Amino acid sequence: MAFLLTASQVLSERRVPRLMERSQDEKLMRSVIRLNGVILGLVAGIMVGLGIFVATNWLVLKGGSNVGAHLQLLSQYFFGYSVSFVGSFIGMIYGFVTGYVLGWFLAFIYNSVLWLRRS
Secondary structure, three states: OOOOOOHHHHHHOOOOOHHHHOOHHHHHHHHOOOOOHHHHHHHHHHHHHHHHHHHHHHHHHHOOOOOOOOHHHHHHOOOOOOOOHHHHHHHHHHHHHHHHHHHHHHHHHHHHHHHHHHO
């Protein structure tokens, strides 16, 4: 079985790929992945939108004398939002848009720093 090589034979005969000969920093920079702004925005938007939807409906179902006094403060930023069942859908839309913009912006900043670091 002369055609089988052991790991030590491969290393000793310098059959190591060129990638392993590069410095650690260069290998690290090649392995860092750019973020896709659209996908990160969609994920963040869905998470924030569902978070507002669930939190609002939880408080509506919980009930009480002063339902969602703190969550009601979102109406200062989200026009038409209220702590109600209809307001939860409005808040979900606003939350999705806000999360999408923040996720896209985060990916843009990350990719810009990565680009600056590579050049």
